Amino acid sequence: MDSLGIEKPTVEPKATENIEEMIDLIAQLIDKDMAYASQGDVYYRVNSFRDYGKLSGRRLEDMQAGARIEVNEQKTNPMDFTLWKASKPGEPSWPSPWGDGRPGWHIECSAMSKKYLGETFDIHGGGQDLIFPHHENELAQSEGANGHPFAATWIHHGFVTIKDEKMSKSLGNFLTIRDILQQYSPEELRFFVFSTHYRNPLDFSETAMQDAITGLDRLYTCVAAIASLPDGKNSASPQSNAGDRQKLKELRARFLQAMDNDFNTAQAQGILFEMTKALNALMAKLATPPSTEDIHFLRQGAEEVKELGQIMGLLSKDPTSYLRDKKTRLLAQRDIAEEDINKLIADRNQARKIKNWEKSDEIRDLLLQKGIVLKDSAQGTSWTVKQSAT
Numbered sequence: 001m002d003s004l005g006i007e008k009p010t011v012e013p014k015a016t017e018n019i020e021e022m023i024d025l026i027a028q029l030i031d032k033d034m035a036y037a038s039q040g041d042v043y044y045r046v047n048s049f050r051d052y053g054k055l056s057g058r059r060l061e062d063m064q065a066g067a068r069i070e071v072n073e074q075k076t077n078p079m080d081f082t083l084w085k086a087s088k089p090g091e092p093s094w095p096s097p098w099g100d101g102r103p104g105w106h107i108e109c110s111a112m113s114k115k116y117l118g119e120t121f122d123i124h125g126g127g128q129d130l131i132f133p134h135h136e137n138e139l140a141q142s143e144g145a146n147g148h149p150f151a152a153t154w155i156h157h158g159f160v161t162i163k164d165e166k167m168s169k170s171l172g173n174f175l176t177i178r179d180i181l182q183q184y185s186p187e188e189l190r191f192f193v194f195s196t197h198y199r200n201p202l203d204f205s206e207t208a209m210q211d212a213i214t215g216l217d218r219l220y221t222c223v224a225a226i227a228s229l230p231d232g233k234n235s236a237s238p239q240s241n242a243g244d245r246q247k248l249k250e251l252r253a254r255f256l257q258a259m260d261n262d263f264n265t266a267q268a269q270g271i272l273f274e275m276t277k278a279l280n281a282l283m284a285k286l287a288t289p290p291s292t293e294d295i296h297f298l299r300q301g302a303e304e305v306k307e308l309g310q311i312m313g314l315l316s317k318d319p320t321s322y323l324r325d326k327k328t329r330l331l332a333q334r335d336i337a338e339e340d341i342n343k344l345i346a347d348r349n350q351a352r353k354i355k356n357w358e359k360s361d362e363i364r365d366l367l368l369q370k371g372i373v374l375k376d377s378a379q380g381t382s383w384t385v386k387q388s389a390t
């Protein structure tokens, strides 16, 4: 959790330490005739809650029609669910007014959320597989007992798939976060997770991870390039104009809109790319030396990219050291030293000077074979290390 930059919860309650609260809640439901004890078990009376099914969009009548007829004489309605279960000899159990037993699965969450968050709280999360019956039943218990709305907003996330197959131990395509972090950095993983809207299936693949890495690098590269620009000169004529300023303002607004729209992080990431694209375009046409106004604008733009990225827990590293560390890490996997690369680039520049294109290309290809990619620009030749194909 720490390595992924996930903040710790304030409380992590244990069900076994909150049995009393669960018993209280069950007793309240019995008092309201929304639950009944039957041979040591206690059941929730689904017919007593008018809105039963509202979260999952199901109707009680349909569910009853489709339900396998359970031979359970103890229940009034086959859809009634367990609040308290009598224990069999040898099973862990707690004393209760209905005899020794253990709480049902759903009541744990109703009791603990009430204790720590109150009767109504803002956001309830969970996987899509929990909507029914678990969350539906939590809601019926809590709203039934408290008479107040339960969660204001529900966030149900999609599943992780691997090459479009559901991740499962039996299929042998099971990956833990620890496994993934052997190969990728926590920030790369974070960027990948946010590249899909949380409701959709998140498909893990090497290609998707490479895309995430490329995307993250692109953002850091832009911010780093701006950080390395010299201070501007007042006398130089500015290349940026009111249109650029307006564009950046609009992109910022669109980013916030995307996040406000049910956390559309995929769209928000796309907007970060648009921002860096606009900043890169301006950097490409800077005067030498650049104008103070342009530098000011670019630095402000870079700050905004970082600030917005940090909403998703991204881009909080110093961009220059991020890229340097990354280069060192990648270079260590390659069969070439940095000084050899610089030497070959110098040789190539020499060849280019005397228009020996054949030799120039030869050196470029040689470096490429070793995973070193050259990029020529007005400022000279720079190089990057290709992410090794895995």
Ligand SMILES: [Zn+2]
Residues within 6 Å of the ligand: 109, 134, 138
């Ligand atoms: Zn729960």
